[in-house]
Structure formats: C-alpha cells, structure tokens
Amino acid sequence: MELKRNIHMVLGIDDRNSHDRYLWLPTLVGRNKRMTFNEIRERVWKRVGSWKGNMFSQGGKEILIKAVAQAIPTYTMSIFQLLKGLCNELGSIISKFWWGSKEGRSKVSWVKWENLCLPKACEGLGFKDIYLFNQALLAKQAWRIFHNQDSLVARILKSKYFKTDDFLQADLKIGRSHTWRSIVWGKKLLLQGLRWRVGNGYDIKVFIDSWLPRHASFKPISLCRDVNMTVAELIDKDRHCWDSHGLSYLWIERLFFLFLSLYKM
Template sequence: MKDMGARQLNNSEKYLGLLVMVGRSKYNSFRVIKDRVWKKINNWKNQFLSPSGKEVLLKAVIQAIPTYYMSVFKHPKNLCKEIAAQMAKFWWRFKKDDHKIHWKSWAKMGTAKSGGGLGFREIESFNMALLAKQCWRVLTKPQSMAAMVLKDKYFRHFTILDSNLGHRPSVMWRSLWGSLELLKEGLVWRVGNGRQINI
C-alpha cells in the first residue's frame, strides 16, 4: 500500500470537516461538538453580559456550531441534552463560579417569545429537521451527485420515500432514513396544471 502512495486512515480523519469513519460509539465520535461548545462558553464566563447579549451569543454562535454535523448525522440524545445543559448553565450564570437557580426549563425557553419563551432551538428536533431537509433535497433534486449516489446504493428502484433501511447501512443513510417520517408528515399534494394526475 505504501508503495502505491496510499495511506491508512484513522477514526479521527475528516473530509470537508466531517468524520470519515464513525465508530460504534457515536457519542465519542461527535463529542468534539460538545467540546467546541464548552470552549466557546468557557471563554465568555468572565465577561459581564446582559441577557440580550447572552441571547445573541447563544443563538448566533453556540447554536450554529453543530449545524453542519447535524445536517448529515443524527446525534445521540444524551449528547444533545448535554449541549442544551451547557447553554442553560451559561444563560442562568452571571459569574464564572456563580450557580443560579434555573427558573424555567430549557424546553420552555425554546418556545416562541409570543408563548413566553426566548426561541432557543431544541437541539434534537433541530437535528431531525435538518436531516429531513436533506431528504427533501434528494427528492426534489434527483440529478444532484448526492441524490444519485444514495439512489444507486439504497433505493435504486424506488423513490427515497419508499426506501428501506437496507442491510448494513452507513451512519449517514441511517440518519437520513430516520427522518423520513418527519418529512412525510409535512408533505402535501400540489395540483398545479393537473397533467400528472390520473383520475
């Protein structure tokens, strides 16, 4: 292999910022996201920020960190909960070693402002929404490279909506396939000019 110029990859190798290989423990594979969130939050602990400043930082910076990964892989539930817990601690804490009471659950903080919350994203639901959006792209843009590769491997004779999980699927396909039910819930028929409707 070395004579041909090839090199052996390890589990930590990345391509376009994403992991090439995901091990049996998805939590350990994606733990780097939690670490990045913690580093960002830890850098802000010594600063005296107003509630509005914290809101902007959480929405514009912290919630943006896992977005790229979440559009490809489904994250473990415990990892999503831990990231949400870090955000909640940062929100209710005023100083580095200050421990404050969490007067509202983070789930309620995620409701719209009109409903008494602050509109923070619920990470697990956001993850599923991003995966469903990728499935929608595969469905509506079948000529894209990603759609053709997935179709050839997993649903050659069907559409993605009628696909099966298959034998030994990749982590990415398992993640996308798991979001299909959410996509189907939001689908509606558009009549248009009616030429493709067989009555």
C-alpha cells in the same frame, strides 16, 4: 495498484492510509458515536466556558447563544444525526450559561429549557432545541435528494440504498451507514408535512395520500372510505374545475343523512 495510482494522478489527491476527517466531518462513523461526535460537546463547552456570564446582559447572552453556541454544531448536524443524550448535554451547557452562576455554582433555572426554546410569539425566547433542529436540518437534506434526483449525491445514494424503490418509500435496513440512517430519520419529519400538488389527480388516492392544503392530516374526513378513489374523480374535466356535486355528495350529504338517521333513532 496501477488503477489506484492513475486515479490519484488524475484527481490530484494524496495517497493516505486513512482519512479521519474531510471538511471537518468524520469520514467513518463507527459504533461508538459518542466518541465520534464528542468533539462538538468539547467545542461548545470551551466556547461557552470562555465567556464570563456576569459581563453580559440577558440580551448579550441571547445573541451569543443564538449566533455562536448553537451555530457550532449546525454544520455537522446537517449531515449526521447526533445522539439524543449529546443534544441534551449541549442544551444543558447553554442553559447554565443563560441562567449564570454564583461562586462557581449554577443558579436556579426558573423556566424549563423546553419553554425557552419556544418562539417569542409563544412566550419563549426562540432558542433552538438541538435535537429537533438536527432532525429539521436532515429533513432539508432529504428534500434536496427527493427534489433533485439527478444530483450526484442522489444518484450515489440511490445506487447504494434504494435501487428499485422510490426515495420516499425507501426504508432502513440492517447494516446501513450512519449517513443513510440520518437521512431516513430526517425523512420521517419531511413525510409529516409533505403533500401532493394536484394536477390531473390520477395518481392521488383521496383517502390515502396527503393532498388537502389545510388539515392536520391533509386528508379528508368522510364516511366514504373507497381506498381506490382518486382525486381525478372529483375534477370536472370539461370545465377544468372541481366537481361541486361530487364533493358535496362525498362530504356534506352523507354526513347529513347520518345525522338524520341518528335523529330518527
């Protein structure tokens, strides 16, 4: 208790039995996540319900949805993963406002909400898919932890959740907090597009790691599957450039000999 009082005095904080909220975020997320984050649904529903759809043009509705309705849960979604059912409900509330209502009844939705969330270049309207946007925000947090490993939050998470592992290899174990589960969920999206920047190439496995700049998997397609081959073997150390002979042998000539053998058969 003496140490507790000293900490309160040094930090200048009050002594409270519980802290339900801090910076408008829940300090404790229990098993009933629906109850914890239901406030977001209520806020969106009240805000959208206060707008009379008949008074706005389609352009005005679009601005309200993007600038207000879909911005309400952004702060919380940047820290916590929301339930998929809650994300669907938020999308449903916004969708009903977009299509409007007549005599208290919602009008027909002529286009699926998923199609309206496509970019305008893809014939959508650029609305956010709440569930995917939630994962994208958490992937951004995962990138910050990975890129700024000396930051306070990165050091705290490392000491608690992955003391001996690298952040990218840290897994999700039973009993972890919802905050860590949310970051791991965002990291899954990060890993889909994360790739090596080639330096000397000694730490990059040619057929295991993602390192090519343009490809669906960022990995080469070749008949050779030497799992121990590194990118350093494809670099000419004397001229500091790619070894064109090794590259052509690896990807071109082997395919040529394959086609030739199939032709002879």
